[in-house]
Amino acid sequence: MPKGTRKAFSKTILALALLSPFTFAALPQTAYQSTPENLKARQEFQDAKFGMFIHWGVYSVLGDGEWVFHNRKLKVQEYDRLPKFFDPEQFDAKAWVSLAKAAGMKYITITSRHHDGFAMFDSKVSDWNIVQRTPYGKDPLKMLADEAHRQGIKLFFYYSQLDWHNPDYYPRGKTITDNGPWDNGRPDHGDWNSYLDNYMDGQLRELLTNYGPIGGIWFDGMWDKPDADWHLAKTYALIHQLQPAALIIPNHHETPKPGEDVQTFERDLPGKNTAGFNTNYVSDQLPLETSNTLNGSWGFDIGDSKYKSPEEVEELLVRAAGNNANLLLNIGPMPNGEIQDEFATRLHSVGKWLSRYGDAIYGTRGGPLPPADWGVTTQKGDNVYVHVLNWNAPLLALPPISKTIGAARLLLDSSKVEVTQNSYGVVLKVPAAAKGEVDRVVVLTLAKDR
Numbered sequence: 125m126p127k128g129t130r131k132a133f134s135k136t137i138l139a140l141a142l143l144s145p146f147t148f149a150a151l152p153q154t155a156y157q158s159t160p161e162n163l164k165a166r167q168e169f170q171d172a173k174f175g176m177f178i179h180w181g182v183y184s185v186l187g188d189g190e191w192v193f194h195n196r197k198l199k200v201q202e203y204d205r206l207p208k209f210f211d212p213e214q215f216d217a218k219a220w221v222s223l224a225k226a227a228g229m230k231y232i233t234i235t236s237r238h239h240d241g242f243a244m245f246d247s248k249v250s251d252w253n254i255v256q257r258t259p260y261g262k263d264p265l266k267m268l269a270d271e272a273h274r275q276g277i278k279l280f281f282y283y284s285q286l287d288w289h290n291p292d293y294y295p296r297g298k299t300i301t302d303n304g305p306w307d308n309g310r311p312d313h314g315d316w317n318s319y320l321d322n323y324m325d326g327q328l329r330e331l332l333t334n335y336g337p338i339g340g341i342w343f344d345g346m347w348d349k350p351d352a353d354w355h356l357a358k359t360y361a362l363i364h365q366l367q368p369a370a371l372i373i374p375n376h377h378e379t380p381k382p383g384e385d386v387q388t389f390e391r392d393l394p395g396k397n398t399a400g401f402n403t404n405y406v407s408d409q410l411p412l413e414t415s416n417t418l419n420g421s422w423g424f425d426i427g428d429s430k431y432k433s434p435e436e437v438e439e440l441l442v443r444a445a446g447n448n449a450n451l452l453l454n455i456g457p458m459p460n461g462e463i464q465d466e467f468a469t470r471l472h473s474v475g476k477w478l479s480r481y482g483d484a485i486y487g488t489r490g491g492p493l494p495p496a497d498w499g500v501t502t503q504k505g506d507n508v509y510v511h512v513l514n515w516n517a518p519l520l521a522l523p524p525i526s527k528t529i530g531a532a533r534l535l536l537d538s539s540k541v542e543v544t545q546n547s548y549g550v551v552l553k554v555p556a557a558a559k560g561e562v563d564r565v566v567v568l569t570l571a572k573d574r
């Protein structure tokens with residue numbers, strides 16, 4: 125189909141979608157073509173490289189992670205008491221955004237609601253939300269969005285499609301039916317179409333309308349009902365219609381579907397699947413992201429002290445960049461709104477490291493060499509950054525690089541690095557790592573093609 129006709133066709137499909145949800149749900153999803161502003165947002169997303177993930181909800185009151193409703197097999201009626209104790213009087217949007225910036229993070233992705241379905245924002249779709257059910261009575265996402273705009277950092281909303289609270293999330297998914305069924309007191313019937321078209325799309329419309337320009341929506345939970353019809357074409361069209369630049373980032377652990385803008389991997393580098401639930405498929409079209417936790421948990425867990433060291437985080441970030449992916453690093457703030465010191469100090473330390481090494485991370489793309497045990501490469505313009513992470517000998521032999529290397533120097537002090545290049549590959553003489561030095565970065569400047 126010629127380009128002009130294709131564009132007109134997509135517009136017609138979109139118009140149809142807005143007129144009739146049912147017509148659109150039945151149409152193929154192949155009509156999505158990202159707009160120029162969306163493509164620009166994808167590039168900016170890739171340039172950003174490092175984001176702050178925040179899991180925060182009423183579950184944090186119990187200090188036992190965001191799955192506490194499910195893990196303790198609570199009844200809806202029991203869980204309903206929890207918001208009454210949620211009063212984050214120490215919440216300070218400015219402090220949170222400043223911390224992300226100090227850590228060298230370029231975007232924030234926060235749970236607007238998790239699997240408990242509890243909206244951490246002012247929602248008119250249902251009263252199961254922070255403004256109406258908690259003594260706090262305010263909308264922290266609004267404060268965060270305003271502050272993020274002030275400080276020039278992008279804000280994304282995590283949105284759980286899976287819902288353990290709404291009766292219309294019916295038929296139920298794996299998290300209710302498998303591994304010893306959990307009867308949490310909801311009726312054995314519900315209106316799935318209404319859940320998607322009215323409840324979920326209604327809340328997404330609020331998130332995309334009331335918070336200014338947002339970075340995008342980070343979906344989670346489709347894996348609970350992998351065979352269900354999620355009306356994706358309709359929901360995705362709604363998001364792109366309301367904010368064309370907003371990126372759709374689905375954590376469904378599957379091959380990307382039409383309308384999605386980023387492929388994200390949970391606790392894994394792209395294609396690795398050590399977690400066991402990620403796909404091995406890696407898109408060569410979409411920006412990539414990997415999410416991980418700063419201790420062992422997503423939501424606040426009072427007994428979790430498995431903190432990653434700053435050096436471990438730095439290596440995660442470098443390996444993500446070498447795999448052409450962003451790192452979205454999670455913290456779970458406390459129910460009073462504070463971010464605990466163990467997180468803050470580590471994030472400051474990573475930020476300090478990034479102020480020296482950031483050139484080899486921000487704005488780069490992975491490659492040109494494949495990631496390996498010794499380390500990874502990133503590239504930007506004429507520079508190739510060789511990140512030596514795990515190598516103890518003085519000479520490092522690398523596979524061939526197609527362009528001629530004009531110069532090689534250390535990123536930190538610009539001192540010259542000896543290099544030889546021939547058809548077999550490249551050999552670098554790398555200095556020994558200083559104590560605590562995670563990443564020795566050698567900058568190879570490629571000669572211009574004649």
Ligand code: FHN
Nearest residue numbers: 190191344345375390415422
């Ligand atoms: O079940 C969630 C979990 O609580 C957390 O939100 C992570 C973040 O990537 N995602 C889900 C599991 O895939």
